[in-house]
Amino acid sequence: MNIHDLDTPALVVDLDRLERNIARMADLVREGGKRLRPHVKTHKTPEVGRMQLAAGASGITVAKPGEAEAFADAGFDDIFLANQIVGSAKIERLLALARRVRLLVGVDSLDVAEPLSRRAAAAGLRIPVRLELDTGLDRAGLRTVEQAVALGKDLARLEGIAVQGVFTHEGHLARMSPEARRPAALEAAAKVRQVAAALRAAGIPAEEASVGSTPGARDMAAAPGIDEMRPGVYVYYDLMQVQRGTIAADDCALSVLTTVISRPSREVAITDGGTKTFSGDAGPEGSRFGLVTNDPSARFDWANEEHGHLDLRDATIQPRVGDVLRIVPWHACAAVNMHDTVFACRGERVEAVWQVAARGRIR
Amino acid sequence: MNIHDLDTPALVVDLDRLERNIARMADLVREGGKRLRPHVKTHKTPEVGRMQLAAGASGITVAKPGEAEAFADAGFDDIFLANQIVGSAKIERLLALARRVRLLVGVDSLDVAEPLSRRAAAAGLRIPVRLELDTGLDRAGLRTVEQAVALGKDLARLEGIAVQGVFTHEGHLARMSPEARRPAALEAAAKVRQVAAALRAAGIPAEEASVGSTPGARDMAAAPGIDEMRPGVYVYYDLMQVQRGTIAADDCALSVLTTVISRPSREVAITDGGTKTFSGDAGPEGSRFGLVTNDPSARFDWANEEHGHLDLRDATIQPRVGDVLRIVPWHACAAVNMHDTVFACRGERVEAVWQVAARGRIR
Incomplete structure (x- = not known):
C-alpha cells in the first residue's frame, strides 16, 4: 500500500525518523x-x-x-x-x-x-x-x-x-x-x-x-x-517540542494526513481533521493545532470536532478540494489517543498498520 | 450494580436528566x-x-x-x-x-x-x-x-x-x-x-x-x-452550555466520576482524570476542564493527560485520597469521545453499560 492510498484523516509515522529518534535517545541515555x-x-x-x-x-x-x-x-x-x-x-x-x-x-x-x-x-x-x-x-x-x-x-x-x-x-x-x-x-x-x-x-x-x-x-x-x-x-516529537526548542520540525515522526473538503474563500481551507482527530490540546496562536508541513505559513489555529480551519492569508499554497495535507500535531500523545490505528510508513510505502493497543485505557 | 462500585474515571449519565432533556427538546421542536x-x-x-x-x-x-x-x-x-x-x-x-x-x-x-x-x-x-x-x-x-x-x-x-x-x-x-x-x-x-x-x-x-x-x-x-x-x-449538556446561559448546571446529564489519588497540600487535590478522560477542550479560567459538583468552588483549571489538578483555595471540601468526585465536563461531545463505555444510572443504580459505538469513527 502507498501512503497516497490512505483514506483520511490518517495518523502516519515516518519509520526512518522514528528509528532515528529511538536510537538517539538510547545512545544519549547509554552514554x-x-x-x-x-x-x-x-x-x-x-x-x-x-x-x-x-x-x-x-x-x-x-x-x-x-x-x-x-x-x-x-x-x-x-x-x-x-x-x-x-x-x-x-x-x-x-x-x-x-x-x-x-x-x-x-x-x-x-x-x-x-x-x-x-x-x-x-x-x-x-x-x-x-x-x-x-x-x-x-x-x-x-x-x-x-x-x-x-x-x-x-x-x-x-x-x-x-x-x-x-x-x-x-x-x-x-x-x-x-x-x-x-x-x-x-x-x-x-x-x-x-x-x-x-x-x-x-x-x-x-x-x-x-x-x-x-x-x-x-x-x-x-x-x-x-x-x-x-x-x-x-519517539514521535510534536509541534510543542519544536516550539519549545527541544528539536527541529523535521525530526517529528508523527503526522496526520488530512483532506481539504471545502474552500469557502481564498483565505480559508476546511479539512476533514478537527479536535476528534488532533485532540483539543493546542498551543499559542500561530499554528495552534498543528504544523502544515506542505506550507508552514498556512495557520491551523481553529478546529471544531470534525473540521480543521486553515487560515491561508500568509500561505503560498492554494489547495484544492481533495488535496491531502500533512500536519504535525501540537501534542503527539494526545493525538495518538484519538486513533485506533497508526500507519507506519517508509517514505511513501505503508509498511504496517499498528493498533494503538492501549488507547483509551484510562482505568 | 451501584454507582459507588464503579472504578474510575467513569463516564456516567443520569437517566432522569437525559430523559427530561430529550423530552423537552422534542416538545420544543414539535410545538x-x-x-x-x-x-x-x-x-x-x-x-x-x-x-x-x-x-x-x-x-x-x-x-x-x-x-x-x-x-x-x-x-x-x-x-x-x-x-x-x-x-x-x-x-x-x-x-x-x-x-x-x-x-x-x-x-x-x-x-x-x-x-x-x-x-x-x-x-x-x-x-x-x-x-x-x-x-x-x-x-x-x-x-x-x-x-x-x-x-x-x-x-x-x-x-x-x-x-x-x-x-x-x-x-x-x-x-x-x-x-x-x-x-x-x-x-x-x-x-x-x-x-x-x-x-x-x-x-x-x-x-x-x-x-x-x-x-x-x-x-x-x-x-x-x-x-x-x-x-x-x-441530550447531555455540559459546562460550556451552562456558562453560555443555555441551561442550568443541574440539567447536565453527563459527568465523570474521578478519584482523588494525591493530596500534596491543603490547596491541591490530584485526581485520576486528565485530558485523556475529559478531552483537551477547556473553557476560560475558573473551572476550565469541568465543574466539580461536590463543590463548585473547587477549580479544575489544569490537567495533564492522566492527572486532574483541583485548586481548593476557595473550596469548602477537603477530599481524602480515595474520595470520588463527580465532575461535569466542559465539552460533552469531546469527553464522550475519550471513552469506550458510558454508565447509565438511575439515581445510584447503574441500569446499563452502553458502548460508545461510534467513538473514534473519524473516517
Whole structure:
C-alpha cells in the first residue's frame, strides 16, 4: 500500500525518523550511564515499545493499570506503573499483574500505600514501590526530603510492599525556555539524589533514582546519581517540542494526513481533521493545532470536532478540494489517543498498520 | 450494580436528566412545527439515539461515514451525513450506505458533488443532497444566495444526485451572549429561507430547510420557513452550555466520576482524570476542564493527560485520597469521545453499560 492510498484523516509515522529518534535517545541515555525506561503513553503501541526495547530500553513506563495490562498481554515483562494506584478494583488488577511481570508502582502517601500493602500481604506478594517526588511540576509527589524520609520509614514497617527507589516527573521543564531548563533540570536531579541519599541513610533501600521527561533528557543524562530515565514523547516529537526548542520540525515522526473538503474563500481551507482527530490540546496562536508541513505559513489555529480551519492569508499554497495535507500535531500523545490505528510508513510505502493497543485505557 | 462500585474515571449519565432533556427538546421542536433530526456526535451511542427516535425524532444526523455505518449497523435507517464527503474510499462507503438506509448528504461545491455524482450514476443510484450554507460560523458552506443558486443549477444538470434541500450549522450562536443570540438566530433562519426560496424560484426542488445547534434551538423552533432542526449537545449538556446561559448546571446529564489519588497540600487535590478522560477542550479560567459538583468552588483549571489538578483555595471540601468526585465536563461531545463505555444510572443504580459505538469513527 502507498501512503497516497490512505483514506483520511490518517495518523502516519515516518519509520526512518522514528528509528532515528529511538536510537538517539538510547545512545544519549547509554552514554550518560543510565538505564532507559520510556513512557509508552505517547505511542500506546506494542510495536513501538519493542523497537525501544531492541534499542536497549530496560523496561517500560505506563500511567494506568489498563496500559500495563495491554503491554503485558503483548509480552512486555518489566513495567513501571508511575502513578498513584487507588481503589480496590485497581489494586486487585495490580496484584494480578505482579504475578505476570516485574511490576514497580509509585506511592506518595500512606493513604495510597496502606490498602496496597494490606492486599499484597494477604495475597502473599511483596510489591516494589517507588516514592514519587515533586520537583517543581506541582502535581502528585512528596514536596520535601523530610516528608519522603517520614513516608519511607512508615512504608518500611508495612508488609506486602518494599521501597525500591524514588522517581519524579520533571514535567515543569517543558514550560521553560531552553536557557532556564538546564539549571532547573540539575536542581530536580539534585533533589532526587538528596532524597535517595536521605532514605538510604535512614536504612531504607532506595536503590534506584528515576527521572522522566523529553525536554530534560540531555541534562538528566549527564546528571550524577540518576539511575534511570523515562522520556516519552521523543519517539514521535510534536509541534510543542519544536516550539519549545527541544528539536527541529523535521525530526517529528508523527503526522496526520488530512483532506481539504471545502474552500469557502481564498483565505480559508476546511479539512476533514478537527479536535476528534488532533485532540483539543493546542498551543499559542500561530499554528495552534498543528504544523502544515506542505506550507508552514498556512495557520491551523481553529478546529471544531470534525473540521480543521486553515487560515491561508500568509500561505503560498492554494489547495484544492481533495488535496491531502500533512500536519504535525501540537501534542503527539494526545493525538495518538484519538486513533485506533497508526500507519507506519517508509517514505511513501505503508509498511504496517499498528493498533494503538492501549488507547483509551484510562482505568 | 451501584454507582459507588464503579472504578474510575467513569463516564456516567443520569437517566432522569437525559430523559427530561430529550423530552423537552422534542416538545420544543414539535410545538414549533418542525421535525427533529438530532446530531448524534454528542453521544455516539445507539441506545441514546433510540431514545431520541422514540421521543419523535424523524432520523439522525452524523458527521462521518464511519458514524453513519455504526448507526446503520444498529438499525437506524434515516441518516443525514451533514458534511462534505471527499475521496473515492468514502464515496464507495456512502453508496453502500445509500443501499441500506435513507441517506442524505451535504455538498457545498461542484468539486465535492462531481465525483459523488459520477460514482452514484455508475452505480444506478440517485443520492439526495443538501446544499450547505454558511450563516456566520465561517466554516464550510456557501456564503451567498447567488453562490447557492449557481451551484444548485450546476447540480441540477448532474446525474446520480438530486438537490433535496439546504442546511446550515449556526454554530456561531454558541459564542454569543444570550442577548446577541436571538437576532443572530433569526438572521441565520432568514438566510436559509431566502436561499431555499431562490432555489425553488430557479426550478430546483429544495424541499427542506434544516438548521442545527442547541444554543439556537429555542429561537429556531419559532422561526418561519424552517423544516428541520439538528441540535446535538442538548441530550447531555455540559459546562460550556451552562456558562453560555443555555441551561442550568443541574440539567447536565453527563459527568465523570474521578478519584482523588494525591493530596500534596491543603490547596491541591490530584485526581485520576486528565485530558485523556475529559478531552483537551477547556473553557476560560475558573473551572476550565469541568465543574466539580461536590463543590463548585473547587477549580479544575489544569490537567495533564492522566492527572486532574483541583485548586481548593476557595473550596469548602477537603477530599481524602480515595474520595470520588463527580465532575461535569466542559465539552460533552469531546469527553464522550475519550471513552469506550458510558454508565447509565438511575439515581445510584447503574441500569446499563452502553458502548460508545461510534467513538473514534473519524473516517
